[in-house]
Amino acid sequence: MLLNFHLSVNRQSRSLSVALLVIFMVLALSFSLPAYAQPALELEIAATTNKTLYNLGENIQVIGTLTLNGSLVPEGLVAVQVSDPSNRLVVVRTLPTPLPPTNLTFEILEVLPVDWQGNPKDAFNRGTMVDFKVTLRNGGTVSRDVTLTFNVYDINMVTLGVQWIKPPPIPPGLKEITLSFPIPTTASLGEAIVCVNAYRSLPQVGGTPYCPENSATFAIVSGYTLGETTSGSQAETTGSNGSFSMTFKLPSYTGAELGIYPVYLTSITGGRPDFLLLTFRVELKTDLNNDLTVDIYDVVTVAKAFGCRPGDVNWNYLADLNDDDVVDIYDVVLISLDFGKIAT
Ligand SMILES: [Ca+2]
Ligand SMILES: [Ca+2]
Numbered sequence: 001m002l003l004n005f006h007l008s009v010n011r012q013s014r015s016l017s018v019a020l021l022v023i024f025m026v027l028a029l030s031f032s033l034p035a036y037a038q039p040a041l042e043l044e045i046a047a048t049t050n051k052t053l054y055n056l057g058e059n060i061q062v063i064g065t066l067t068l069n070g071s072l073v074p075e076g077l078v079a080v081q082v083s084d085p086s087n088r089l090v091v092v093r094t095l096p097t098p099l100p101p102t103n104l105t106f107e108i109l110e111v112l113p114v115d116w117q118g119n120p121k122d123a124f125n126r127g128t129m130v131d132f133k134v135t136l137r138n139g140g141t142v143s144r145d146v147t148l149t150f151n152v153y154d155i156n157m158v159t160l161g162v163q164w165i166k167p168p169p170i171p172p173g174l175k176e177i178t179l180s181f182p183i184p185t186t187a188s189l190g191e192a193i194v195c196v197n198a199y200r201s202l203p204q205v206g207g208t209p210y211c212p213e214n215s216a217t218f219a220i221v222s223g224y225t226l227g228e229t230t231s232g233s234q235a236e237t238t239g240s241n242g243s244f245s246m247t248f249k250l251p252s253y254t255g256a257e258l259g260i261y262p263v264y265l266t267s268i269t270g271g272r273p274d275f276l277l278l279t280f281r282v283e284l285k286t287d288l289n290n291d292l293t294v295d296i297y298d299v300v301t302v303a304k305a306f307g308c309r310p311g312d313v314n315w316n317y318l319a320d321l322n323d324d325d326v327v328d329i330y331d332v333v334l335i336s337l338d339f340g341k342i343a344t
Helices: 002-032 296-304 329-338
Strands: 043-049 053-055 060-068 077-083 089-096 106-114 123-125 129-138 147-153 159-165 173-182 190-199 214-221 237-240 243-248 259-269 272-283
Touching: 043 259, 043 272, 060 077, 060 259, 060 272, 077 243, 089 147, 089 190, 089 237, 089 243, 106 190, 106 214, 129 147, 129 190, 129 214, 147 173, 159 173, 296 329
Parallel strands: 053 272, 123 214
Antiparallel strands: 043 060, 060 243, 077 089, 077 259, 089 159, 106 129, 129 173, 147 159, 147 190, 190 214, 237 243, 259 272
């Protein structure tokens, strides 16, 4: 009986020791790994467009901030993808806030416009292909899955579209990749820019940027000009202390779609990703007869109501384009500014 009692006490003290040991180990682990004991860091992209409704051809601006636990992140990258209502890529950029993070192990070292033989070339005809040779550096130790995007803008900040590829995984070291981009026959002549970016996947499926954007300029010429081009400001991006901004235009004369455009934003900072979806709408307000073109028929509609105010026999609220309750020269000016625009 006495022996049994002793055994039982020993068993109890042994399980007590084991329990204490487990508690001690858990405590030791949590003190040695303080990150697990602290609340998770919250990365947040806050962004907006400068308007929610744009007339086709207006400047479209995306502005925002990147914060980590409420503090602005001055060394960050935010991916911005804009798609049209049919889900075609319109804009893909990576915006700095305004400095890129340090210690990035993936880079786009160089972007070079080249001819079909791979020789550097700085002027390309409308309606032809421009090839871009890109040099990538994978400074890591394993191959990486990369989605590369090529977004070209003409001299008027009009996006000429986005081409993208997902090449075989990029091994450690340097890698050259070439992609062909069709220059529309309707592109404006002058200095164009290509903005190249590398993502884990497209931002619309949550892909975050690997590295800052790299870009190159080239001239879009017609067969009759001899490389004489003007330069200008294209596709401007800016950023300051945790904020970012990007401006672009949709093509106005080649049938850009009207409707709702989604904007996908992604970022990854300190291992924390964030994703944001915005939308804006594009209309062609001066297309009064809704045939997706601003032409003489729309002008006639304004002319018929010219000089009228609400209550007048020929009053037509549609012709009052600036909504000031009179159809006058200001409405004519608005329609003349849009004359020739085409949407789909
Ligand atoms: Ca029309
Ligand atoms: Ca008016």
